[in-house]
Amino acid sequence: MAQQEVRHTEHTVVATASADVLYDIIADVTVWPAVFGPTLHAERVESDGAQERIRLWALANGEVKTWLSRRTLDAGARRVAFRQEVSQPPVASMGGEWIMKPATGGDTLVVMTHDYTPVDDDPGHADWIARAVDRNSRAELAALKAAVERGPGLDRLMMAFEDSVEIAAPPVEVYDFIRDCGAWPERLPHVARLELREEPGGVQHLAMDTKAPDGSVHTTESIRLCFPSSHIVYKQTTLPKVLLAHTGRWSFTPSPTGTVATSQHTVVIDPDAVTAVLGADATVADARAAVRGTLGTNSTATLRLAQQFTEAPGEAGE
Template sequence: MSASALREVEHEITIEAPATTVYGLIESVTNWPHVFPPTIHVEQLESTGRQERIRIWATARGEVKTWTSRRELDPEALRITFRQEVSAPPVAAMGGAWVIEPLTADSCRVRLLHDYRALDDSPQGLAWIDEAVDRNSRSELAALRDSARRASHAGELFLTFDDTVHIDGSAEDVYDFLNAADRWRERLPHVSRVELRETEPGLQILTMDTLTKDGSQHSTESVRVCFPRTRIVYKQTRVPALMTVHTGRWSLVEEPGGVAVTSRHTVVLNPDTIRQVLGETADVADARTFVRNALGTNSLATLGHAKEYAESKS
């Protein structure tokens, strides 16, 4: 590849939050799905001191991509560099850095640097990457600003909970039920519409209308990353008004005589819509209770039907 094909770009934003707070949000890569809209799921593959190796699943221009990167953390300099080991087409190579520059005790400038090449130095591929990097960088920096601003009261807006059911059946049958979401409309009473598109094995885009116990209907879209027989992780890319983020995970752990299946939900509430959705007297505590009940009820219903399905196969 020619040196002239290398593209270098920079995006920046000023954030009214301490530089160390912002650095912490960028450093905690496994929390990125709750901070950055394009990020679906992240796994830390290796970590030794200030070096780490990660795998990321994220959206880019409406497509789901996955790649492996190495990161070098420098908390003293407030800088994190990254370099993709295995890129997703049309990217041939990509790297860059997050640079946080303190302005005052309670504000900082964040610079996001990228350098990249397209496969075969393709002009069309380079144009695709240009747009994807620009769109994602702007989205990520805006989301980072919003997350940093919410950091002082993030605890009350952040909600995570588990529901677990023991099933006297095989992990394979339970996984098949959860994986085949295209059949949920016929199998799950609370699902009124479903569309499933599998872009490649184990990578799904799920669009669904669900009913809550109060009779209201919610339309959602999720990207799901499937790990056969063990877990399915997902992130909603279109969420109900009461949330800004919703991620989830179905985990299967084999036990003597069966399998324990856990549904985990993690939600970031939207404080600006609570009264609009729940009424003028509603507050964050009401929203937490409503979301816990609505999501938990549907998850337990799904697990109940998965239990019937798997146990009938035994």
């Protein structure tokens, strides 16, 4: 059998930030969905600080793909090497590195490399991978640069919060209520419209109009990943104007009385949109409070309706 050709790529960006700040974002894969547009969901499977295995779900040429990778983290050299252990076609193998190098004036040069082989060494597969790698690498490097250069800083713009409700029903029934989002316009007063497209593997594409307490309607689009009876994660791909990113998780934990259903949100505020959306005197703190109130209210309302639906005699399990 002929040896497959290994393709190599390199993408770079110069960011006005220290190599340490940039390295910290690359090293913490759990923040990637809130920073990088293509990344839908990330899980750290195992880690000892220097070696780790991660699973990623991301958009590649508009398709949802997932893979398992092993990473080597070198904080001293500010390098992160990665190698896919389980790839998804048309990728046969892929690896590479993130490298942070000091540049002039206190800036940092970020280098992102890839090496890959396509399934069956097919030219069509190679072209698909080349386009995906180029598009995603450019998007990720631009997002990384924006995240570290945007005032007042990622730590002030990003926030995470959650709300929980105890439900006297099995986790599978509560999960089914949240998963069956196509019925939400009839079940949830704050959902005015919802269009749903589903793919194999528990992937859902949603377009939804949500009514705010002030009567305004906000249109969002999301991709959800469903893990039966356990949890559902999602990322908004079309956002309200005040947000740069919004990811979330619905989780369903067995309890002595049934289920603890929890809605978790991670958001990044857009500082340039705060005054346009909330008024001339509004601050990032005001935006954080407004987003927390709106999302928390809607999530809790959804969980309360899930509680009513699954606890009602004769309705549970429908």
